[in-house]
Each structure stands twice: as structure tokens, then as C-alpha cells.
Amino acid sequence: MDKCKRIHLLDAMQFFIMQQDRISGAAEIERKAIKFIEKYIGKPSLFKKSVELLSTYPSMASIWNIVNFALLYGKRAREKYEEMANANKKVIENGAKFIRDNQTILTYSRSSTVARTLKECKAKNIKIICSESRPRYEGRRLAKELSRMFPVIITTDAALPYFLDDADFVLIGADAVLERHVINKAGTFPLAMVAKEKKKPLYVAASSHKLFPFAFIKEEPGEEIWKNSP
Template sequence: MWMSGAAPGLPLPWKEGHRAPHAEGASSNFLRSRETDVRQPSSFSFRIILSIMQQDRVSGASEIEQKIIEFISPYLGTEELFEKCRELLSTYPSMGSLWNIANFAFLHEEGAQRHFNEMIEAGKQVVYQGVHAVKKHVTVLTHSRSATLSKILLACADKGITVICSESRPGYEGRKLAGNCQRGELRL
């Protein structure tokens, strides 16, 4: 899990008193948004979060995108938005979807949440289309791990497919995908 509270040995990175909009369907681990009072990270903790993100070699693009949406949402309409987006974009400069998130945040400010929800829905459509593209009794060969691919494969469990997945050293991301497939009763 990328961030489910403070990392061991680090201070809790949340300040009191801010409410954040929550992207419908997004993961709630990142901002601990089970409560309505979501805590906004301080500048110090923001650097800790960026450091953790830079070390994350397992999360797929869609997972990172959802984490960024949840993190950037409390800053919509604030003076801090530009600096937070700049720091996030410097962490993942080649991820086009993060540039879209930053653009939506600047162009639409508090209305950006609607665009964030559309991005999440588009990801769900990719999974839907992927499930329909996979035919019965095929073999799927994959290298590494993708959250989107994992969702597609798990949704195809009743199609009798076989998955071949390399373990993907040095981080063994492929093993993680294989573990997901086994839990979904897919043939490996």
C-alpha cells in the first residue's frame, strides 16, 4: 500500500481543519477520507509524500493518477495549488494524465472535480472495453504489473483464459500480478 497513514518513523503528515472534495470511486486510503474532515498535508509532509512516490515502483499509472487526484483536490482554488502541481509534475514529468490533472485544476479550480471524476470513469471504460476485447480460452502474456490489466484479467476469469506473467525483476511486480490472478482463480 502506497500510503495508509504515516510511514514508520515519520511524523503524521496532516494538519487539522481542511475539508477536501473526494473523487467519487477513488481510493480512500491516501487522504484517510472515511471521515468528512480530511486533513491537508503540510509542506514538510508534502516532500515526504513526494519522496515516497518517487520510490514507488509498483503502483500503476491509474493508481498513481487516483492518488494525485485525491492529493491535489484539497488545494483547488488555493494559492498553494501552483506550487503543489509543479512539485508533483516534477516527480512524474512523463505522465500525461498528471499534466491533465494540473490543467483541470488551474482551468476549472473547484469545478475540476467533475473532470477528475470523468478521468476515473474513462479508466473504468478502458477496463470494460478490455474485458470485451479478450476472447474465451486465449493466453495472455504480460510483463510486470498494471492495475488496469489486473482488473481486466480478473473480470475475464469466467472466460477460461491462461495468463503468462514474468516475475519482473528487480521489484517482482509480475509476482504481484500473478498473486492477484491466483486470487481471482485464473490459470497461470
């Protein structure tokens, strides 16, 4: 196999792995997407690869921005990608400063930005409440990560709102931030409604690169929740 074919095969394998990733947070997917798309900047295949990325992550505003930067700025897109990374770092820094000693934070799913924000509070005496986050169980991964630093309570998704009485506030991530809505994992809406009823603040950890005028919601395969259903 010649070198060109090996490179194409490797790229195809890397993209397949990205497509199968169902538990990484948005910021982690952003880094992988930038690494992927940068290989095609200045090449005829850039538009085709951009469409492939968008069809895989249509609800993620940052992926749209990553693609737009590549198409509009070419090699100078690297500067925009650095701006995105720096903005996310600022969100984490500000979030860590906002969290005080002896607070209990309730979160849902596994936002990599939220995870890094909480890890920045390792010197503080805080508690975390989260849920399994079915069907991919990324909440279990978050609980395992954070339990090395903080007391963590993990419950089922359906029971998570019952723990709001024990929390000071809710902290979540987002795939996109619209004018009046936030796009996040299914189940966020009822959690937000109960938080509003109980007068518990809900904060979204997201940079301005998540702002977007619209959002596409991708329907995931039913096999994720029930394989071989009747």
C-alpha cells in the same frame, strides 16, 4: 504542534510515500495524485504542488492532465477527474468483452488497468503469462493477484518473448500514448519487436486521457539495479 503544522506534515508524508511508490500502476497513481492535488485547488500553493507532482511523474500523461485540470478549472476539476475515472472503467469493460474463453494473454510489468481488465474475466477460462518485471518485481505482484483466478506462468524478463508462441496476444498498459509511440516500462520495445516478428497482436489498454503530444522520460536512480556499485 498546532493543527496547521500537523496538516502540512501529514501532506508531506503522503507525498513522500507517493514518491517512493514504484510498483503501483498508472491508474492507481492517478487516484493518489487527484487526492493529493485537490487539497491545494484554490490555494496559492497549487502551482508549487503541481510542479512537485510533474517532477515526480514526468512521463505520465494523465498526471499532466490532472495538473492542467486543477489549474484551469479550479473546483470544477472534480468533473474532469470523474470523466477520467469513467473512461478508465470503459477501457476495462471493453477489454474484458474483447477477451474470449480459452485464450492465453501475455503481459509485461503491472498495469493496474490490465490487472483489472483480466480480473473482470474471472468467469472465463483464460491463462496469463507474465514476467518478474525487475528491478521492482511488480510482475510478481501481478502473478500473485491473478493466480487466485487463473493459471499463471511467470518467467524472467529476458525469457518473456520466448513465450509469445504460447500466447494469443500481448496486452500492456501505458504511461502515455503519443502519435506514433507508447510510453511503458523499459523492456516493452524488444517485446513488441518480437511480437511483430511472430505476428502476434499487441494491444494497449489506455483511455484518451493518456494521449499526449510529447513525453519526458525520467531517469531512475542506478541504485535500483545495483546498490553500492563500483
